[in-house]
Amino acid sequence: MSLKSERRGIHVDQSELLCKKGCGYYGNPAWQGFCSKCWREEYHKARQKQIQEDWELAERLQREEEEAYASSQNTQGAQSLTFSKFEEKKTNEKTRKVTTVKKFFSASSRTGAKKEIQEAKAPSPSINRQVSIETDRASKEFIEFLKTYHKTGQDIYKQCKMFLEAMHRKRELSIEEQSECAQDFYQNVAEKLQTRWKVSPEKVEKVMDQIEKYIMTRLYKYVFCPETTDDEKKDLVVQKRIRALHWVTPQMLCVPVNEEIPEVSDMVVKAITDIIEMDSKRVPRDKLACITQCSKHIFNAIKITKNEPASADDFLPTLIYIVLKGNPPRLQSNIQYITRFCNPSRLMTGEDGYYFTNLCCAVAFIEKLDAQSLNLSQEDFDRYMSGQTSPKKQESENWSSDTCLGVKQMYKNLDLLSQLNERQERIVSEAKKLERDLIDWTDGITKEVQDIVEKFPLEIKPKNQSLAAIDSENVENDKLPPPLQPQVYAG
Secondary structure: OOOOOOOOOOOOOHHHHEOOOOOOOEOOHHHOOOOHHHHHHHHHHHHHHHHHHHHHHHHHHHHHHHHHHHHHHHHHOOOOHHHHHHHHHHHHHHHHHHHHHHHHOOOOHHHHHHHHHHHOOOOOHHHHOOOOHHHHHHHHHHHHHHHHHHHHHHHHHHHHHHHHHHHHHOOOOOHHHHHHHHHHHHHHHHHHHHHOOOOOHHHHHHHHHHHHHHHHHHHHHHHOOOOOOOHHHHHHHHHHHHHHOOOOOHHHHOOOOOOOOHHHHHHHHHHHHHHHHHHHOOOHHHHHHHHHHHHHHHHHHHHHHHOOOOOHHHHHHHHHHHHHHHOOOOHHHHHHHHHHHOOHHHHHOHHHHHHHHHHHHHHHHHHHOOOHHHOOOHHHHHHHHHOOOOOOOOOHHHOOOOOOHHHHHHHHHHHHHHHHHHHHHHHHHHHHHHHHHHHHHHHHHHHHHHHHHHHOOOOOOOOOOOOOOOOOOOOOHHHOOOOOOOOOOOO
């Protein structure tokens, strides 16, 4: 692949990765371009507005019913005692329904969540269930880690246990509400570590990492890709989309990586392995570590190819290429899981936040990828997407010296597939010809047999009569002399 390609590359300004509110933290497409902090603020504003609108709607409905009832009373005049009691009962029933509507839209579960976390005392039987080996190991490591903090460690462990108890009671809540509870817990514990428990700032991050590992290892199977969401559906859509884009080449994306260099090819394989391995991790921080490690391999591959440090414009197209080539399992579910339950400070700043934001941008680009993005005509793009054809194969003597080894291999495979397709068509054609020949031969043999039968018809003669005894017609059998008897003569 020529690194001096004149194709228009994929360009993302650094400012596009930041929160659109201008706070300086990294944004996220899942948060509509906001960072974690600003998104929660916007989310709460929208939620409070919705609650206020619902209250106003409930009150308006109640007023309308009361006015309608009062009007009905004036029109009908005096009614019987029985009918009055019936109307009173009806009014009470309507009032009860309106009150229920108000309660339904009343104060969010956030306050209740915090209260339940504080009031939780006795452990739930569900917590004492048989735990997996990984969960048991995470618990032991967490307890060993907290022993170095003495009394503070005991308080932290108690807070985590109460949070887990509260989360197990809130499984019927939506995943967004559960995520909000987790984010509130992270924030409250981080504040207590600094103010109440006087933990030094450099140790707060380590403690929060251990807390996240402990609680998310235990909650993983309940909150990762839950049935109440459409995460699985999104996974299938993205996976199908990536499969349909199997024909996209590094040249189309302007990827500055030469896989013909063994060391670069090694880095690409490691990057793909890391992004695929992300799905096997249970803790959000560990999934982020896989993304970070994948990104570092990408930067190294670009640096070796170009013999200079990689830029952001080099990194994002290569990350897109790695995602297309690896097609990581449950990609959207993993992104959503990290977004919902990772310690927000990791996503807002630092290299983890930067690489994660780029991965979200790469997935968004793949979902919206069109002909213009790849510098193709709409006709060619549609034909490639439908599988009618693939990018035109180049002759081996026309390859440039720095052409990507993967591209050469891809075209070689396409050539082999084309030959196999021709061979298959030829075999199918010969098989159909053989079938026709067999039918013609069978018809010919049948006609010959019929001609012979007509020429030499079969004559069936009557059955021959059995021969009678020699003396059967002699009516005077009784006059025949007796049979000769053997005579014995003395010697």
